[in-house]
């Protein structure tokens with residue numbers, strides 16, 4: 245069924261430019277919409293933390309029932325998202341070909357607004373609703389800087405995934421940024437090479453010893469950035485740097501890999517008598533929500549009721565659900581009908597988009613029902 249309110253709101257919101265780090269204008273518009281629906285809206289310090297002009301928006305609406313549901317999508321979009329002019333053709337919405345459509349993730353924002361609006365209009369008793377509209381999801385995961393102490397929810401839905409409505413993302417890899425700083429010793433390469441410690445050689449040994457590429461079905465690693473601090477060819481290299489990353493859907497395998505990374509770098513450096521400093525930064529934790537978790541049993545039930553085909557897949561890239569699950573609010577991703585996001589060919593099946601609004605409402609309703617039991 246067509247939903248002109250959703251379509252109009254989508255066009256209204258994609259018309260506001262909101263590249264990562266510059267979400268303030270859209271945040272203001274969303275604040276007004278949420279306040280109209282009875283939410284108390286606050287902005288956190290994520291903008292300052294990640295050098296943007298806007299923080300994450302947290303919107304809370306107390307309910308009649310004892311229990312809270314968390315809903316999220318992100319306000320930012322890819323750089324090629326200025327001056328979007330949506331075009332509708334045969335039930336599909338796309339851009340005019342010069343920009344992205346920004347259905348990633350404005351469709352998610354509209355889905356939550358619609359779902360909440362309908363749930364409130366139904367007049368039925370509702371749970372406490374906790375909405376987080378995040379910033380810089382595409383770049384820094386601004387959601388990392390949110391204040392999680394304000395949330396009571398034990399689970400949530402993140403409307404931020406490509407694919408047909410009814411598709412849920414129950415896991416995504418965790419990832420680390422890995423840096424190796426090697427210190428050797430400079431010496432004249434012709435007259436006294438034995439007095440030097442060659443950091444470039446240590447770098448090569450480490451890179452050739454570390455497992456990389458596809459390590460197993462769930463784990464990958466990559467070391468694409470290699471550099472030395474030496475520019476003269478007659479000096480033994482004394483500084484070298486390796487920058488790479490590792491990811492896995494399995495937290496245990498990822499932890500094992502990081503251990504191996506550490507010992508490999510330290511052993512090889514020691515063998516050469518070189519110094520080594522490692523920087524190991526978790527960019528996002530892996531998440532996995534089992535299929536018998538209430539998030540998914542409820543989703544399956546709701547999809548059955550709305551006659552929407554229900555599927556669960558593991559995602560390949562990190563999303564806000566990684567961050568939220570890591571912070572103690574297990575979440576799954578929810579598709580809202582778009583494909584080819586991040587490209588000028590991005591498109592959205594309108595029937596799916598409209599269904600997502602009904603799906604969000606039904607998820608809130610079923611969650612409310614579950615609290616009465």
Ligand SMILES: [Zn+2]
Pocket residue numbers: 318348349381404405
């Ligand atoms: Zn997204």
